[in-house]
Amino acid sequence: MSKPTVPSHVAAFLEKHRIREVECLVPDLNGYPRGKVLPAAAFAAGQELRVARAVAIHTVVGDFPDYRVYGERDPDMRLVPDYERLHLVPWAAGGRRALAIHDCHDLDGTLTPIASRSVLKTVLKRYADLGWQPVVAPELEFYVLAPNPDPSQPLTPPAARCGRTEIGHSAFSFGALNEFADFFDDLHGALDKLGIHGDTFVHELGPSQFEINLKHDDALELADQTFLFKYALRETGLKHGLYVVCMAKPIAGAPGSSMHIHQSLVDLKNGRNLFSQADGEDSPLFRHYIAGLQTCLPSLMPLMAPYVNSYRRFTKNMAAPVNLSWGLDNRSVGLRVPLSGPEARRIENRLPGCDANPYLALAASLAAGLYGIENELEPTAPAEGNVFYRDDRPELPRSLDSALERMASSDIPGKLLGDEFAAAFIAAKEVELESYLLEVTPWERRYLATQA
Ligand SMILES: NC(=O)CC[C@H](N)C(=O)O
Helix, strand or coil, X not given: CCCCCCCHHHHHHHHHCCCCEEEEEXXXXXXXXXXXXXXXXXXHCCCCCEEEHHXXXXXXXXXXXXXXXXXXXXXXXXXXXXXXXXXXXXXXXXXXXXXXXXXXXXXXXXXXXXXXXXXXXXXXXXXXXXXXXXXXXXXXEEXXXXXXXXXXXXXXXXXXXXXXXXXXXXXXXXXXXXXXXXXXXXXXXXXXXCCCCEEEEEECCCCCEEEEEECCEEHHHHHHHXXXXXXXXXXXXXXXXXXXXXXXXXXXXXXXXXXXXXXXXXXXXXXCECCECCCCCECHHHHHHHHHXXXXXXXXXXXXXXCCHHHHHCCCCCCCCCCCCEXXXXXXXXXXXXXXXXXXXXXXXXXXXXXXXXXXHHHHXXXXXXXXXXXXXCCCCCCCCCCCCCCCCCXXXXXXXXXXXXXXXXXXXXXXXXXXXXXXXXXXXXXXXXXXXXXXXXXXXXXXXXXX
């Protein structure tokens, strides 16, 4: 096989920063970084890098699904660097380490269909073929918590600068934001080095819960930024003795953590927002896109709520979505349309949790919208007022079990994201679910062991 051409900026970057080694990263099924560390000279020379294809679908409990779903022979795939995603590793001791995001290619040179980044790239190619580009902006909520060496114990907020632990209800408070100023200073420095463009940053409603909104841009760019952001949260947090947690519902009774995704489409010819017409009215594409989300998302839920824990977030009155209604400037719906001028007309999909793999949540949402456009679907009438407690909403699965059942019984996931991917994803999630079903939880011990 001929070696890939390595762009000249790569060697210049590695030399300038006297890089010793490069983390060659791929997002796994969960959106966690995996891969190999390569000496900088080998990376600069374009040395071929292979790992087992199974790495792409490593489950969160460290298992693999039946090997038949990722290749009977357990074959290799190639890790191919995206040279535009080469950055310093901000937390590396001595600062002489870089990282690069890679694609997974099968040995025939095609994108590995079961790898998360491939799935998003394939959806984006379908948009590009139409001359369109999705523009997205994820908003990430997360908790800054105390180390939790014994996972049978609840996660708790850490003692903050003032010596106390937060009790919550400090949304938008600067006093509460400043409690972890040292950690956040370090984090913002890391984000700069990783090319992550934060827009707004606030304290959220939960105790030591925060939110960062990333600046809108191309979907692959923002999936990569979100992937690196979560890596940065973990590593920077640990340096400060903190567990920074992207679980959807880390603390019972406290608000969950979402990854709302704002999305619109632009015309590649002229940069115009395709959700608005020249006269400023909403376009038919805008309506079809919403209808596509309403039609497809119920069978794509595990891509936005991938774990048993994800479903604990979907409770009423915590601003978490429990329906797929849509409405203008309305936070009781799953699909919110923010008030804006026609240039910024967009849809906010409020379903994904912060625990979702950003590549897959974006791929699912964008493919669902495109399905609505291709099939010229019409959405429900917009919701008026608070619809949390209304009965007429489209129903959403309330557990990983039922969400997987729904996904497995629909042909939409395969059509939208590829049959091989859909089958591999479901198989991996079933392994995780089985592992959970064998647990005995504190809730059961509390109520069933007493014969009260
Ligand atoms: N910022 C908000 O609107 C709150 C969202 C809420 N925390 C959720 O889990 O969905």
